[in-house]
Amino acid sequence: MNRISFLIILAGILLSLDFYVFQAVKTIFANSNIGTKRIVYGIYWSYTIFSLGVLLFFALGGIEKLGSISRNFLISAVFINLIFKILMFIFLLLEDIFRLGKLAFDKVNVSDTSSEGKDVSLINRSEFLSKTAMVVASAPVVAFSYGIISGAHDYRVRRVKLPLANLPKSFHGLKIAQISDIHSGSFYNKTAVKGGVEMLLGEKPDLVFFTGDLVNNSADETAEYASVFEKVKAPMGVYSTLGNHDYGDYISWSSPEAKRKNLEDLKQVHKQMGWRLMMNEHIMLEQGGEKIAIIGIENFGAKGHFPKYGKLAQAYKGTEDAPVKLLLSHDPSHWDYQVRTQFPDIDVMFAGHTHGMQFGIETKFLKWSPVQYMYKQWAGLYTEGKQHLYVNRGYGYLGYPGRIGILPEITIMELISA
Numbered sequence: 001m002n003r004i005s006f007l008i009i010l011a012g013i014l015l016s017l018d019f020y021v022f023q024a025v026k027t028i029f030a031n032s033n034i035g036t037k038r039i040v041y042g043i044y045w046s047y048t049i050f051s052l053g054v055l056l057f058f059a060l061g062g063i064e065k066l067g068s069i070s071r072n073f074l075i076s077a078v079f080i081n082l083i084f085k086i087l088m089f090i091f092l093l094l095e096d097i098f099r100l101g102k103l104a105f106d107k108v109n110v111s112d113t114s115s116e117g118k119d120v121s122l123i124n125r126s127e128f129l130s131k132t133a134m135v136v137a138s139a140p141v142v143a144f145s146y147g148i149i150s151g152a153h154d155y156r157v158r159r160v161k162l163p164l165a166n167l168p169k170s171f172h173g174l175k176i177a178q179i180s181d182i183h184s185g186s187f188y189n190k191t192a193v194k195g196g197v198e199m200l201l202g203e204k205p206d207l208v209f210f211t212g213d214l215v216n217n218s219a220d221e222t223a224e225y226a227s228v229f230e231k232v233k234a235p236m237g238v239y240s241t242l243g244n245h246d247y248g249d250y251i252s253w254s255s256p257e258a259k260r261k262n263l264e265d266l267k268q269v270h271k272q273m274g275w276r277l278m279m280n281e282h283i284m285l286e287q288g289g290e291k292i293a294i295i296g297i298e299n300f301g302a303k304g305h306f307p308k309y310g311k312l313a314q315a316y317k318g319t320e321d322a323p324v325k326l327l328l329s330h331d332p333s334h335w336d337y338q339v340r341t342q343f344p345d346i347d348v349m350f351a352g353h354t355h356g357m358q359f360g361i362e363t364k365f366l367k368w369s370p371v372q373y374m375y376k377q378w379a380g381l382y383t384e385g386k387q388h389l390y391v392n393r394g395y396g397y398l399g400y401p402g403r404i405g406i407l408p409e410i411t412i413m414e415l416i417s418a
Contacts, residue, residue, distance in 0.1 A: 006059075007056060007059055010059075011052060011056075014051075014052060014055075015048075015052075017085050017086070017089055018045075018048045018085065020089060020092065021085050021088045021089060021092065022044060023092075024088060024133060024134065025040065025044055025130075025134075027126075027130040028127060028131055028134060030127070047081055048081075051077070051078045051082070054075075054077070055078060058074075067185075068185040068186055068217075068221070069185075069186065069187075069188050069401070072186060072399060072400065072401045073188075073401060075399070075400075076144070076148065076400055076401060076402075079144075079400075080140075080141050080144050080145065083137075083140050083144070084137045084140075084141045085137075087133075087136060087137035087140065088133050088134065088137040091129075091132070091133035091136055091137065092129075092130070092133055095129050143404050144400075144402065144404065146404075147358075147400070149402075151402050151403035151404055151405075151407060152192075152397055152401055152403055153189055153192035153193065153195070153196065153408065154403070154408065155196040155199055155395075155407070155408050155410055156407045156408065157199060157203065157409075157411075157412055158380075158393075158409055158410070158411050158412070159412045159413075159414070160381055160390065160412070160413045160414070161413075161414050161416055162348065162381070162388060162413055162414070162415055162416070163416050163417065164324055164347055164415055164417070164418055165386065165417075166323040166324055166347070167292075167323070167324050167415055167416070167418070168287075168288070168290035168291070168323055168324070169288070169290070170289070170290045171285075171287060171290065171292055171324070171415060172415070172416055172417045173414060173415070173416060174206050174207075175203070175204070175205045175207075175413070175414050176205060176206065176208070176209060176326075176411075176412070176413045176414075176415065177200055177203055177205035177207075177208045177209070177234070177410060177411065177412055178208070178209045178210075178211065178390065178392050178411040178413065179200065179208070179209075179210055179211075179232075179392065179395045179409075179410055179411070180210065180211040180212060180213065180243075180330075180350075180351070180352025180392040180394055180409075181211075181212065181213040181243065181352045181355055181392070181394035181395060181396055182210075182213065182215075182225075182229070182395050182396045183213055183214075183215065183216050183394075183397060183398050184214060184215055184216075184221045184222050184224075184225040184229075184396065185215055185216040185217065185221030186216060186396055186398055186401060187224075187225060188401065190224065190225070190228065193228055194228050196395065196408065196410065197228055197229065197231055197232060199410055200232060200410050203412050205234050205412065206234060206236045207234045207235070207236035207237050207238070207285075208232055208233075208234045208237075208238040208239070209238075209239055209240070209326075209328055210232075210239070210240035210275060211240075211241055211243070211328050211329070211330050211352040211353075211392060212240075212241050212242050212243025212244075212245075212299060212330030212352055212353070213243030213244070213245045213246060213352065213353070213396075213398075214240075214246055214266065214269070214270070215245060215246060215266065216245055216250075217245065217248055217250055217251045218248060218251070218262055219262050219263075219265035219268075219269055222266075226269055226272065226273055229273055230272070230273040232273070232275075233274065236285060236287075237276055238273075238274060238275045238276065239276045239278055239283075239294055239328060240270055240275040240276065240277050240278065240296075241277065241278050241296045241297065241298065241299075241328040241329065241330060242266075242277070242279075242298050242299055242309075242330065243299055243331075243352065243353060244299045244301060244306050244307060244330065244331070244353070246299070247263060247299070247307065247309070248262045248263065249307065267279075277296075278294070278295070278297070278315070278328055279298060280296075280297050280298055280310060280311040280312075280314045280315045281295075281296060281314075281315050282294060282295040282296070282315050282316065282318060282319050284319075284322065290323075291323075292322055292324040292325070292326065293319035293322035293324070293326065294326050294328070295312075295315045295316060295325060295327045295328065295346070296315065296327075296328040296329075297310035297312050297315050297327070297328070297329050298311070299330045299331060300312070300329060300330075300331060300338070301330075301331040301334070301353075302331070302333035302336070302337035302338070303331070303375065304374075306333075310329060310334065312327075312334075312338060312339070312342075312343065313342075316343060316346075324347050324415075325345060325346045325347055325348075326346075326347065326348050326349075327339065327346050327348065327349040328349075328350050329349055329350070330351060330353050331351060331353045332349075332352075332354065332375060332377045332389060332391045333375060333376075333377075334349070334351070335349050335351070335377060335387075335389045336376065336377075339387070340384060344385075344386075344387065346387065347386070347387065347388065348387075348388045348389070348413075349387075349388070349389045349390070350390055351377075351389060351390070351391050352391065352393075352394055354371050354375050354378040354379065354391060354393075354394075355394040355397065355406070356369050356371060356378060356379045356394070356406030357369045357370050357371035357378075357406065358394075358397055358398075358400060358402070358404065358406055359400075359403070359404045359405060360404075360405045360406045361405050362379075362405060362406060367379070367380075369405075369406055377389055377391050378391055379391050379393050379406065390411065390413065392409050392411050393406055393407070393408065393409040394408060394409065395408050395409070396408070
């Protein structure tokens, strides 16, 4: 099937869905004045035409001509429209099945004599059920819209006290701030992003860890935000690592050299911001004559098709005698795959990557997100034996420019002697 045929079929399916849902809209506003009807119907069909236009634009390759922010907002607008229509369709279809079933039942059960002069016709669509369908379908629309307006930058400080048996006394009370998954190419509210950085600095951490995905695809995404994140400082330093998006693997480059240059440019951004980028290496932190090790590796993903650039054995070498070892590794699947099985003396691994899918529920009694069906460890602290993993929920967002339930996170972890 060629592209034109596919587009015609897709447009036909979507228009059929729109006309079907529109019957319920007409039922709801049947008794409204003509002015109200014109406004409602105009909004309905304008949004429909807009959504079809966006899909056509993307299908013809226009998506590559847009920046990340414009693309994300357009995709989200179409997605929200489709969610509304599909939920309306499901609800209304169930009603129509009931109406047709009742019609068939009435025809079968009305006797010849009793049906003389009686008209057994299809039951009219219920205004109440149409309104109920609209309310139900509007709930996720409101949630996704609120997630963009408020959730995207509703930064939350999450505090963790972590006892470590071998922590040197001079490091007791060490305060570590962690952020992850900035995805600077997705930001659209610089003031709010600055506010999150100020929240982090207000915690006065001893050191800061950044666990990957500074950009979506290319180093130039940092042009507007490097000046914001270079404000992130700590007395014992800021240490960073790379995530899967930092390598430019998800877009086309004019040449392999251009892709390599992009990665080198991104490394320079870390350096210019004053962040110590850990590329399969370690450093020793010394305080009061005692030492602990910070190990940082490149991205290593054990799930899906995420790259395995990290070389933990190389980075680990030389830290054997350190009483405490802290690992920065972007993808939490690395913990079960290699860290726990081959490096049982790595005390804490700091990761990100999942974003908590930017969607889910977190209450005192329930913690759920669809991402948990792919990642066993997806948000918060996990402990197996004497080893710990902390998965940061992410500072930024990717794709959908918002968050619902799983809010952007600044982790403050305090290490204490067990």
